[in-house]
Amino acid sequence: MAFEEEEVLEEEEVREYEGEEIAEFKIKGVISTSIPPSIALSVTYDGAEGKALVKLYDPSTDTVYYWYDNTGHRPYLLTDLPPEVIADKVPEVLKHPGFSHMEVVKKYDALSNREVLMTKIYAKDPLSVGGGRRSIRDLLQKTWESRIKYHHSYLFDRGIVPGMWYRSNGAGLAPVPIEIPEEVKASLSKVFSSEDEREAAEEWIPYFQAPIPHIRRVAIDIEVFTPQENKVPNPKDAEYEVVSVALVGSDGLRRVLVLRRPGMDIDLEAFSDFDFEVLFFDNEYDLISEVFKVITQYPLVVSFNGDNFDLPYLYNRALALGFKREEIPIVARRDYVTVAPGIHIDLYKFFAIKAIEVYAFGGVYRGERGLDAIASAVLGVGKVERQESISAMPLDELAEYNYRDAFITLYFTLYNDELVMKLIILLSRIAKLPPEDLTRSQVSAWIRNMLYYEHRKRGWLIPNKEDIIASRGGAYTKAIIKGKKYAGAVVLDPPAGVFFNVYVLDFASLYPSVISRWNLSYETVNCQEKENAERPIAELPHWICKGRRGITSLLVGILRDLRVHVYKRLAKNAPTPQERALYDVVQSAMKVFINASYGVFGAETFPLYCPPVAELTTALARYVMTSTVLKAIEVGVQPIYGDTDSLFLINASEDKIKAMMDYANSLGIDIDLDKVYRFVLFSGRKKNYLGVTADGGVIIKGLVGKKRNAPVFVKELVDDIVKELKSVQTLDDVFKVRDDVSALVKEYEARLKEHKITLDKVAIKTSLNKDLDEYTKNKPQHVKAAELLAKYGIRLGRGDVISYVKTRDSLGVKPVQLARIDEVDERKYLEYMATSVEQILEALGISMEELRGVMKLA
C-alpha cells in the first residue's frame, strides 16, 4: 500500500520482502533519474532500498521507468508527547537501533480547531533494523498507553497521484502541466460562488482532464494438469504440470504455449485454422521461461483470478523447476501478487467490488463471480464449452479453451473504447490509490485514501477514530430496524390500486447535497465552539460549526457540483463522440465517490466514522422529504408514494411541479422531474410497484416474482402478465385486462398441478452468503439443500449459488440435481405463485381467493 501507514511493514511482510524484489527490478526495469513525461502506475515502499519506488510508463516510447525517491523521506510517526518527555520517560526510544532523529512540527488539529505541536519521530531503514518505526511505536505504546495519537504516512506528505503525469526536473518528479479547456475554466466561476470552493475545484480539474493513454497490456491464463476432475490444484504446492498458457496482448499478440505430453497426440490439422499461434514445448521449464519473457515486456498484466491462482502457481512451479527467485518476474505482496517491471490487475477482484458492480455495470452480473458469467453479462460472450477435464482434453481443444479465457480477460479492458481501463485510471486519480490497490479494495478504502490525502495536503492531522467518537459523540436516534445504529430514510405508505398520470419527482443526489448544504463533516459537527454554531434540526441535539467549512462537506460538494454542472453537461454536449464518451466515464467515476460518501460515516470500520454526521444526513433528508410532501398538499398535488428521495404525485401540472421545484430550491436542494408514468400499480406494500411510462416502458420494483431467487415459471407468469398490462391506456382497459390476467394465472396453476413443467422451471436459486458451518442460528432451506449436495462431493460455500426445489418429504427441499419432478411439493409452489401474483392482482382489485373462486366455477 502506498499511502497507508498501517498497511505497511507488518513483521511478516518485512521478512517476505528481504532481498528478492529489487534484484529482478534491476534486471528488467529501466531505473532512471531522467524521466520523460510518463504516467505513474504505482507508488510503493521498497523495503530493501528503504525508499519510495514509483513505476512510471511512457506511452510514447512504450517504456516502464523506475524512479526512486531520493528526497530523504524516512518512516516516521507522530505523537503528542514532547521530545524531552520521550527522552526522559522512554529513553529506550532513543537507543532503539531503528531510531533516526526527531523534531517538533506544527499541525492543524481539526477536531479541536487549533494548531498543535507534535513530535515527529523518524526511523531509519525499517528492514535493516527490524521493524523500525513500528517497533518504536510499540515501545511508546507500551510505556505510554494510547499516547500515539495520530498516525501519518511515512512516504509522502504530498503524494504522487497515480494515473497522473510526471517528469523529472533535477530535484525530483514534477507534475506535467495539464491543459484545461476554456469552457471548463469558464464554467468554474459560474458553478462556484465562494472563493474557497472555486480554488479547491480548480485543483481537482487536472485529475479529470489529464489525458488517459493507452497502456499496452497482456492477459494471461494458465491451465494446469489435474488428476481429479473438479479439484482445483493448490498453487502453494504447485505439484502438477502447467500444460498450457495463453497470452493475449493489446498489441496483437495471440499466443498459446502448449506442453507436449506423452500419450497426447498433436493433430496439426486441427491447429491450422486457429486465429492464434500455438507454440509447442518439450519441457515445462522452457515453457515457463517463455511466459516470463513475455510478462517482462509489458507495463500491465491482466488476469482473471491471477492473485489467487495463476501467478502464485507459476511462481511456485518455477521455483520447483529450479528457477532462481530473481529470474521470476512475479512478486508476492501481503494482499496480492504483482509483476515486474509492470503492474498486475486481477479483474476477478475488480468485478467483485460492490461499487463497480452497482454503479459501473448497473448490476448486470449481480452475484455472479465466474469469468463465464460476468463475460456473458458484460460482453455478451461466453467461454468455450468444455466436455472433458483439462487433463484429458485433446491439445487443440485445450489451446482453444485456454486462448478464449485469456482473450475474454483482455477484452474486458478493451471493449467500448477501453472503458474499464479509463474508469480504473480515473478512480485511481480521485482516490489517490495506485490501480493495483484500487482494483483490490472496496469503496470505503477509496474514500479513506482520498480524505487522508486531502488532510495531508493541508497539513492537517489525521484524527484517530476514538478521538472522533470521544469528542463528537454517538448516535441519538433509534433505528426502526433492530440492530441498526440510527434512523434512516422515510418511506411513505402507498395505497393499493391503479393510478394514472403519475409524476415522479426526485431529489438530485439527496444525501451528498445535504452534506454539502448543511456543512456536515466530522470536525464541524458538535464542535467545541458551541457559541458559533447552530442546531440545524430540532429533532437532534447535534450542532454544526458556522465559522469554518467542513472538509468532507467541501469535497462532496465540489465533486457533486463538478459532476452535475460540468462533466454531465460535457458528456452530453462535447463536440466529438470520443470526448463525450470520455466525459461520461469521468462523471460516472465521480458518481461512485459521491454516492458512497454518506454511508462511510455510518460504518464502524471507516477510520473517520462519525455517527452524528451520518445521523444528521438522514435526519435532514427526512426533513427535506416530509416538508416537500406538505408543500405538495399545499399546492394541490397529492403525494401517493415516496421513498427516501423520490415523490410520486397525482393531479400534477407543470406550474404545480414548478412550485415544488422552487420550494426545494429554497431548501438548497435540487429536485428533478424524474419520470411521468402513464399508470402505476401499487400493491399497497412499500418498495413494491409496477409502472408503465408514457412511452410504454415498464418499470417493476420489488415484486417477488421478479427477484433473483424466484422460480423461472413464476418469473414467466409475471412476464406474461406484464405483457398484458402494457396495453392498458385507460381505466376501462384495466377491467378488460383483469380477465386476461385471471386466465393466465389459471393456466399456469393447471400446468403446475398436472406436472406439465420441468424441474429447472421450479428450481429456486439462492446464494449462500456464508460458509455452511456458519449458519448457527437456524438452518434455512437453501443450506439444507447444500448439505445434501455436500454428501455427493459437491461442496458449496460463501458466494456460491445453490439451486433447489421444494419437495414433499420431511426435509422439504432437495437440490435440483437430486430431485425428480414428481417429488415436487406443488402446494408450496402454488403459494409462491399466489404471493407473486397477489402483488399485481391486489392493485387491480382482485384477491387471490376471488380468483380461486372463479376457477372453481369454471
Added chain:
DNA sequence: ACCTGTGGCGAAACAC
C-alpha cells in the same frame, strides 16, 4: 476475512 448506510418484504426456523 471483512470492511458504505437504513427500510421493507416474504419464507422459514425457532422460541415459547
Added chain:
DNA sequence: GTGTTTCGCCAC
C-alpha cells in the same frame, strides 16, 4: 398455536 428472529433480496 403465536410471536420473534434469521435470512436473502431488494429500494433508495
